[in-house]
């Protein structure tokens with residue numbers, strides 16, 4: 001075998017254009033060398049596999065090429081164009097599209113919006129045409145998905161394929177796939193390999209990372225190997241065997257035998273018994289698990305295997321019983337007390353505590369064992385952690401780092417070691433070797449077998465049928481949420497397992513039975529709903545078209561909020577008819593004007609996932625500045641000068657906030673609390689006590705009304721509606737919302753998330769300073785603390801209007817209505833002659849009612865949808 005890539009490849013891919021050239025690239029994370037001196041060339045039309053053990057630097061290499069990781073050394077060029085900025089947008093412009101290990105689909109956006117946002121700008125349709133465009137693309141790639149469906153409603157396998165289709169359909173120069181088949185079953189893998197072939201046939205260079213070596217031999221022309229962050233070599237796939245590749249990856253001989261199985265013992269003690277068990281997408285199911293056995297759950301993706309596994313841990317169960325050693329389980333707490341441990345396939349959100357260190361994650365389940373009289377023994381803890389790291393072959397920098405510093409496979413090893421350390425009686429594990437290299441996979445199989453041999457039971461779900469065949473004593477094949485066949489593990493193989501659920505599909509296709517009875521491998525449960533003639537399905541469609549008619553949930557919120565304002569107004573008028581007088585209503589709207597401006601300001605940062613608690617102080621400072629600049633008899637008693645000064649003030653304060661949050665990486669709350677202090681201090685220094693009369697021309701201009709509505713509020717309303725139009729009906733708006741939904745994913749998609757967030761902070765401060773101008777006209781004097789009460793009101797108003805502190809949600813109009821509602825409530829003390837205290841209680845209570853009004857119906861609607869899907 002040769003290590004010279006050029007000589008090896010020139011014979012096969014011959015004279016094709018060089019697409020990717022990486023020369024000596026390296027990356028260091030503190031003491032960890034993730035990648036060193038790696039040089040690769042990939043040509044047009046070539047499918048290259050990149051393999052290596054966990055932590056060998058594959059994702060780092062993919063990250064460098066796609067612009068998400070900045071290398072410490074070396075150079076990269078795409079199609080002859082050097083990458084110098086190392087940003088996703090630069091790589092994408094050069095023609096690189098990447099499907100990342102943990103994805104980059106935005107769950108709360110629709111399929112169509114996700115397709116749009118991940119497609120290079122030059123190939124995107126007009127924003128108004130995205131539904132039709134997406135439908136035609138989905139049809140072209142034979143993907144049976146509703147373009148208007150939210151991605152969160154898709155099965156994991158469908159998400160993975162959607163993401164790959166999105167990249168392939170853009171015909172990139174270089175297609176990068178980082179473990180893109182890890183959650184796919186056999187038919188899903190077939191599709192992805194086919195998509196790679198299509199991309200290569202069209203002239204793309206394809207580089208894919210995988211731990212499934214069978215894929216290398218099915219699709220790759222060439223294979224490059226990394227070991228411990230170093231480039232080992234590149235070979236023609238036809239010239240090497242799986243065993244050779246494994247040994248090149250490990251640098252040593254590797255035993256690839258599954259651990260030996262014993263004959264099943266029918267007299268072994270029952271450990272877990274499930275009767276009529278049912279829940280989301282599965283059941284009713286009867287199951288008996290015995291001591292010493294490993295049971296595999298097989299089936300096409302989305303047929304209830306993962307849900308049944310959760311059900312056995314008493315999670316999300318809607319009926320039936322689970323009994324462990326005679327104790328009936330009512331919840332997961334009881335399950336864990338009875339020795340049941342469930343390890344989810346979602347290691348990022350459910351298996352590891354991301355905020356804790358690797359060490360804390362490893363010891364979380366065994367603290368009692370490592371403690372004396374409730375005090376953790378450091379020596380014992382260190383010895384335990386060191387042993388686990390060695391036993392599970394974890395490659396890491398230091399155990400005090402967070403799990404995010406580990407490669408994907410090493411995170412999985414930590415998750416498994418953490419679960420096994422608790423000596424589970426029943427170990428329920430979803431995708432145990434997802435993202436794990438071949439050698440470590442064998443180690444994990446041995447650990448699972450040892451767990452069973454100790455008299456416990458292991459149940460695993462895996463999309464890899466050969467894994468189930470190799471490790472399981474019994475295999476339960478599931479279809480449409482039921483167990484349709486049981487087969488012994490011994491003697492089974494990938495073909496016989498996949499054949500068991502594929503037969504179901506042939507039966508349906510062949511004799512035309514009701515497709516609702518049996519789920520096909522091609523049409524899993526989640527998609528099945530789209531074509532089923534079930535009456536509940538019709539209800540769901542009617543509901544969807546109703547929601548479509550009134551646009552969406554955000555619109556429902558606006559309607560509810562308007563009704564709430566009218567109801568409170570009506571009740572107040574019934575108590576005190578003078579409330580409906582022109583003067584009284586005008587008063588409410590005047591109070592609402594600066595509040596609406598600062599609420600819109602706050603919404604700008606909330607939308608992109610930030611928060612600015614300095615807005616009230618900025619308003620105060622703006623009022624103080626106005627009291628000098630546009631005071632009676634002053635030099636510039638002019639509204640334009642006032643606005644200009646507010647813009648300058650806002651740019652300075654917002655610029656500082658943006659710098660602290662985006663550049664210095666301070667938490668938004670902490671950073672803006674600091675600016676709140678500084679800005680308040682400046683206001684107090686300029687005007688230690690209230691003083692300086694604001695010029696009447698400014699007051700008159702700002703408090704002028706048309707009927708009962710202040711002109712300033714009308715102008716604001718027009719700007720707010722225009723803002724919402726841009727945010728919800730244009731591609732620019734979608735990209736801004738994407739930053740709030742998931743900033744990291746938006747960055748991967750080539751969206752300049754940092755620039756957008758920085759701009760949001762500046763815009764927020766500018767609007768807050770303008771709100772200060774509006775307030776100055778109302779208070780008429782330079783009061784240095786007049787803005788204080790707006791600090792919290794500015795957050796409450798947009799949140800009442802549907803914004804989320806987590807970003808990406810709500811509308812500007814919602815913030816406006818929230819401000820009007822709060823202004824209305826603030827006037828009640830005078831109108832209803834109630835005490836300030838009672839008024840505050842009322843404001844709090846109505847705010848809560850407003851929020852609950854949204855939450856309850858939507859939670860019900862969600863449950864209703866879920867129930868329909870389960871049916």
Ligand SMILES: Nc1ncnc2c1ncn2[C@@H]1O[C@H](COP(=O)(O)OP(=O)(O)OP(=O)(O)O)[C@@H](O)[C@H]1O
Nearest residue numbers: 029034054055056057058059060405406407408409
């Ligand atoms: N952000 C980070 N901070 C610190 N160390 C990191 C970081 N990202 C990766 N590493 C380290 O760099 C090394 C290479 O990681 P990388 O993710 O490239 O490996 P990989 O080959 O893709 O592994 P896997 O197959 O498990 O996904 C690992 O040891 C990992 O712990």
